[in-house]
Amino acid sequence: MYLLGSRMYVKCSRCHMALCLKEAQRCQSSAAPLEQADFLKGAPHRKHPGVTNLKTVRLPEQLQVAAQSVLKRAEVKSLTERAHKLSNFLWSRKRATETSQLREKAILLEKTFLEQERDTHTDAIDHKLEAQIRKRVLSELRRTTYNRTPLRYDEDLGLVYMAARLAGGYAAVLRALNEIKKRDPLFAPYSLLDFGSGLGTCSWASHTLWGDSLKEYVCVDSSGDMNTLAEQLLSGGSEVDNPVIKQVYFRQFLPVSPTVQFDLVIAAFSLSELATLDERLNVIFTLWRKTNSYLVLVENGTKDGHQILMEARDTILKREEEVKHDLRRPSIFAPCTHELPCPKLIKHHVVPCNFSQFYYSLPLSRSQERQQEKFSYLIISRSAEEKAQKTEHWDMTRLIAKVHRRPRHVQCQLCCANGELKQLAVTAHRHGKDMYRCARNSDWGDMLPMFHAEDDTKHDEMQ
Numbered sequence: 001m002y003l004l005g006s007r008m009y010v011k012c013s014r015c016h017m018a019l020c021l022k023e024a025q026r027c028q029s030s031a032a033p034l035e036q037a038d039f040l041k042g043a044p045h046r047k048h049p050g051v052t053n054l055k056t057v058r059l060p061e062q063l064q065v066a067a068q069s070v071l072k073r074a075e076v077k078s079l080t081e082r083a084h085k086l087s088n089f090l091w092s093r094k095r096a097t098e099t100s101q102l103r104e105k106a107i108l109l110e111k112t113f114l115e116q117e118r119d120t121h122t123d124a125i126d127h128k129l130e131a132q133i134r135k136r137v138l139s140e141l142r143r144t145t146y147n148r149t150p151l152r153y154d155e156d157l158g159l160v161y162m163a164a165r166l167a168g169g170y171a172a173v174l175r176a177l178n179e180i181k182k183r184d185p186l187f188a189p190y191s192l193l194d195f196g197s198g199l200g201t202c203s204w205a206s207h208t209l210w211g212d213s214l215k216e217y218v219c220v221d222s223s224g225d226m227n228t229l230a231e232q233l234l235s236g237g238s239e240v241d242n243p244v245i246k247q248v249y250f251r252q253f254l255p256v257s258p259t260v261q262f263d264l265v266i267a268a269f270s271l272s273e274l275a276t277l278d279e280r281l282n283v284i285f286t287l288w289r290k291t292n293s294y295l296v297l298v299e300n301g302t303k304d305g306h307q308i309l310m311e312a313r314d315t316i317l318k319r320e321e322e323v324k325h326d327l328r329r330p331s332i333f334a335p336c337t338h339e340l341p342c343p344k345l346i347k348h349h350v351v352p353c354n355f356s357q358f359y360y361s362l363p364l365s366r367s368q369e370r371q372q373e374k375f376s377y378l379i380i381s382r383s384a385e386e387k388a389q390k391t392e393h394w395d396m397t398r399l400i401a402k403v404h405r406r407p408r409h410v411q412c413q414l415c416c417a418n419g420e421l422k423q424l425a426v427t428a429h430r431h432g433k434d435m436y437r438c439a440r441n442s443d444w445g446d447m448l449p450m451f452h453a454e455d456d457t458k459h460d461e462m463q
Contacts, residue, residue, distance in 0.1 A: 067362055
């Protein structure tokens with residue numbers, strides 16, 4: 001950098017010419033849009049490759065008509081009120097406390113109570129006082145430990161569940177599956193396994209996206225009444241054996257053979273129904289063994305829902321199966337952009353990693369309401385090859401909160417490829433016009449390219 005007259009000149013590291021400072025900065029920044037345009041692959045900014053969000057989701061017309069027909073014929077009393085209560089109950093439901101956690105809590109309480117008694121009693125603590133302390137410990141455990149109520153989905157509760165969760169569950173699953181449809185357009189599944197299938201929501205969502213290729217749907221649910229309701233929905237709400245989706249098979253247990261695999265395996269709002277960690281881990285391993293291409297897990301967008309999915313993620317990535325029938329390694333497809341520990345769980349105040357999807361509710365009265373489903377999801381794929389050497393000029397990040405569009409900048413919260421959370425104000429000047437326009441056209445849950453910031457270091461060198 002040198003001064004000539006009233007102008008400051010610098011040697012541009014891109015074209016190696018002596019330019020005035022403003023011209024050099026303009027020359028440097030012109031390189032970024034060329035790299036960023038490669039990411040777009042000819043698509044407009046509003047449809048850039050990272051956009052996986054859906055507009056407001058509606059139930060398939062045949063499913064909606066069938067559900068209304070079944071509910072009208074059943075004439076369930078106080079249906080709207082009961083559906084609202086069930087929704088609130090399922091959202092606030094927590095995992096059962098593990099036995100090991102209870103034991104640790106009991107030891108800590110006993111130690112605390114003993115210390116309190118030693119402060120007030122100068123004499124040695126006798127057996128009678130020890131018995132009183134154990135009684136206090138049991139009483140405190142009963143008072144403070146979450147009491148998980150198991151649900152038995154008979155016909156009556158199944159109908160209430162249909163009114164409460166059919167539309168929201170369908171919207172969440174469709175949004176998660178759309179990520180595969182958008183990012184892997186060549187994927188054409190032949191077979192589907194739905195664990196904890198309930199009303200068959202996953203079959204309907206999968207049929208919406210891959211109805212031409214799917215030829216086998218296996219729905220597994222321990223409740224025979226729920227399987228019966230799901231069959232009725234497939235037949236338009238009647239007992240007629242003419243289902244809308246063909247080749248759907250209902251089971252109460254998972255297929256026995258460990259070598260039978262399905263192109264697409266889904267468990268939506270099912271892992272949270274299992275009471276203990278051991279049960280969940282056993283099911284997760286079983287589902288992974290049966291996965292040929294993609295395993296999709298969906299849960300409520302709560303702390304417990306997110307943590308259940310992270311248990312599954314860590315289990316599949318870190319623990320080895322006793323018997324391997326498929327040597328292809330697991331690879332995290334979505335929503336994580338890395339395979340490092342979840343940065344949201346590392347924080348002291350855990351905030352769940354969840355996403356939002358708008359949908360139209362099942363019209364129990366005359367009108368439909370536009371509602372919002374908050375959910376967490378995890379997609380794991382089987383990868384036959386090692387990850388290729390990265391040659392692109394960008395890393396993919398995930399938008400993990402609502403995007404705030406402001407004049408001349410966009411506020412984004414990102415989960416980055418290096419496993420860190422980042423708050424970023426995207427501007428055209430600093431990040432290039434392409435990234436800025438992509439950010440303005442992105443929403444919560446979409447992916448955003450993070451271009452390698454070479455311009456910033458070059459600008460610092462010129463200073």
